[in-house]
Amino acid sequence: MQKDADDTSEAAIAAAVANAALEGIRVEPDEQDLIRKHQRGELTRDEFLAAAQALAAGKADPGHV
Numbered sequence: 765m766q767k768d769a770d771d772t773s774e775a776a777i778a779a780a781v782a783n784a785a786l787e788g789i790r791v792e793p794d795e796q797d798l799i800r801k802h803q804r805g806e807l808t809r810d811e812f813l814a815a816a817q818a819l820a821a822g823k824a825d826p827g828h829v
Contacts, residue, residue, distance in 0.1 A: 773803050795819065 777799060781791045798819065802812040 773800065 777796055781796065784791050795816075798807075798812065798815055801807050802809075807815065
């Protein structure tokens with residue numbers, strides 16, 4: 765990705781994180797990294813969704829801190 769595209773992506777993530785925070789939702793750094801990988805084309809849509817589901821399932825585990 766080019767620098768301008770990186771800056772735009774980072775600004776978009778920052779805005780989304782801020783908007784989520786207004787709703788009381790925290791977007792964790794590992795979740796943001798997953799979004800970045802998808803935006804850079806490192807993950808297909810299906811890979812992204814599977815990884816997001818696995819991440820969410822791990823956080824739903826009662827043993828997760």
